[in-house]
Amino acid sequence: MATTDVLGARIKRREDPRFITGGGNYLDDIKLPGMTHAVVLRSPYAHARIRSIDTSAARTMPGVLAVYAGQDLAGVNALPCAWAAGGVQNNLNTPRVLAIDTVRWTGDGVAMVVAETREQAVDAAEAISVDYEPLPAVVDAEKATAPGAPQLHENAPNNVCMHWTVGDAEGTARAIESAEIVVRQRIVNQRLIPNPMETRGAIGRWDPGTDEYTIWMTSQAPHVMRLLIAAFVLGVPEHKIRCISPDVGGGFGSKIFLYADMVLTAWASKQLGGRPVKFVETRRENYLATTHGRDHITDLEVAGTKDGTITALRVRTKANLGAYLSTIAPGIPTTLYGRLLSGVYAIPNIYCEVDGIYTNTAMVDAYRGAGRPEATYVVERAVDLFAREAGLDPAEVRRRNFIPPDAFPYQPAVLIGQAGYGLPYDSGNYRPALERALEMAGYTNLAAAKAEARARGKYLGAGISSYIEICGVAPSKWIGLPGEGWGAGLWESANIRMHLTGKVVVTTGSQNHGQGHETTMAQIVAAELGVPFEDVLVEHSDTQGTPFGYGTYGSRSAAVGGVAAQKAALKIKEKARRLAAHMLEASPDDVVFEAGRFYVKGSPDKVKTVQEVALAASVGYDLPEGMEPFLDETAYYDPPNCTFPFGTHVAIVEVDEETGAVDLVRYVGVDDVGRKINPMIVDGQLHGGIVQGVGQALWEGAVYGDDGQLLSGSMLDYALPRASWLPTFELDETVTPSPVNPLGVKGAGEAGTIGSAAAVVNAVVDALSPFGIRHLDMPLSAPKVWRAIHASEVQS
């Protein structure tokens, strides 16, 4: 393949040969000499005081090396919250690595056993006796704020963690009062369990010779983990900790955060004189104790004119944050939610208030899309509710309210941040994606399709979702402490070394857990340097040997990390140009670069290849005055803006009146993610994303009993999408490059999830409109739909 064609090509993935042959190296595959195995004993109560813990029997069990309770780790700090958004200050509560006096959710860790084998540790954990005094629990964000509700934290009266607002309260109130049409609806965005196929875990090893720690972890952000553990938890200097993410089996947000086991295993290894300590969650533990997503109760009001112009949107949301704040929890229902409530529409008045609530449940933090699916669900349900009230076609209402293509860059008022300035939508042209999706879905023949389905005893519906996403989450000065409250930056970095033989090693601060960075980063660098794709190796996910990076989440690894790699390549090229000029005995200004070759303008026959230049730089015996040997450059990239991909998805469903079962019969998506580095990988991201949103719409939901027991506590009880439940997706694209970064990329990791839940729900509600049903909350399970049909007063 010509090196110039490598960017944008459907290149097969680099990482696949090891995965398809069983050669992947996931955390639980790691075996170290002297390895020990840890098991955490978890609270069976959602809320209880710990009267005492008796570990004496467990300590004498076969193979047991140590048993630790919370008091043993009193000198280890609680885990930090790194994104104190939404005014969380005085009532910030984060978990300890093991609870000391009180447990606040079912799954809260109370003790840890370390033994020679995992089975021995499990047996010993069962022999620990904990005397609990159960306390009343509350799991629902609304009930938690009611008078008399159980209180979780003394510093958070009524369990309110934060109150955050955005937009124009007065203007929005006036617009709603004076509107021709106002629709009000309560909608629930249910709690989800992320479910990466690999559960989480950590291996800690302390080296007695150097007093250094190595922590292997299933993390999307190993550099950040090192920083947090060093600076906030263990008090160990940062350079004495090395964090490594080996192959990571999916994350979807749940592996961004700092978890107790990362600290526990490292700490325990030191207590045990340096023997490595491995902890791997069971799936049940993953459900109980790894973060969940979503869990919003929202009251929305949408207002406008009879001709279909939306004039105001008011949103009041109670966001359930769980028993404590996870690492970035406050930022999800604030910055990443409220600031996106304009969607793809020019809505002149928007106001949103969010209350973050503590409850006796697992912590809620980012899950694929993280705030943006919740925002899109609100906006896209609101548009459909409004269209129905106005008696207009939902497609027409969307057309009428789209931000027009000549309005970009477009600055929604709600995206003007705490720092006092805004991030405008970078580029967009929303209507072509809508029209193409409608065309593909056969939207103009909908009435005929409905009639045909009715003849078969089915109710057919079509649902549209025109979404927008915030990708490439940065810029540091916008999101940082004085702005949105994020306690650090959000730039990315890359280093490139070009070796004597012309082979290239890229190290990136981004983290690959399924996204294909080893392939796409190599494509970017190969294209820029004009070297063969095969000659570029990408290394990542080890704090030793890769430059600092904030990690992979928020669809930011192409738009931030990828651009950092490109910038590093540009630096390599610039130094190589100066050396090539020296070699060609020309002025650097006269030397041009084309497809891996340098030559003097007008003399394309006399060339130095970039590999020849790398050799000269490496041997170093004939360099221009003052030039350092070797081609080795590092770049840091902090973008000036986020990127804003968009698209329209259309779902076609059929509902069986007899059973209430919903069949997703067709799914059309037209996505605009800017320029694509590898379209094959983008398609894969879209497919997977769509299914996670469809899963939320139709099947998934975390359910707690009122006593705080997780009723959907295993894969038997939590309905993950299966292959046979899904149609073949029909995808197309529009391409509006981003002007924010030189690659023109926007991001694609979360688009599918952001767009799809609303499309499916809108479709089901459309199908059920003959019954007078205006709204149903997700998941739209057969019993729920059946009951709604049978409760309806309208008989079709």
Add this chain to the structure above:
Amino acid sequence: MTEAITLVVNGVHHELEVEPRRMLVQVIREDLDLTGTHIGCDTSQCGACTVLVDGQAVKSCTMLAVQADGSSITTIEGMANDGQLHPLQVGFWEKHGLQCGFCTPGMIMAAADLLARNPDPTDQEIRHAIEGNVCRCTGYQNIVAAIREAASLMAAGGTSAGAAG
């Protein structure tokens, strides 16, 4: 207390002493160091641990190692032959049938069982056959395409992998 068992794994004969409570997947991963077979859940739902036991797809987290005594087992490590990828491995690579890779070995083994029974499955038959295997990354679409690709490669008798790019 342990029991003596005999397993032939990927053509290699093993005499093993195992605790009766240990699952086949633990013996494969821990005793034989074949870590390509993964554990994704604890309720036999996800299929990441799928292997072939006497040619039939089995969730190895649900079978005690002692139950497998005397049987012949194929894991993902046994699929390629003399460095030549199995058509299913080729299909998954060609069609981008994997992202994080964690479900992939189990998915390939389940598909191997399907193609042995039904060499020319429809998309619906493929989707039905992998119902016991959960993938959270791909949305299954490219897995279906990968298995279809493998079926046509096998029908054509070709197994060549081709190079990247």
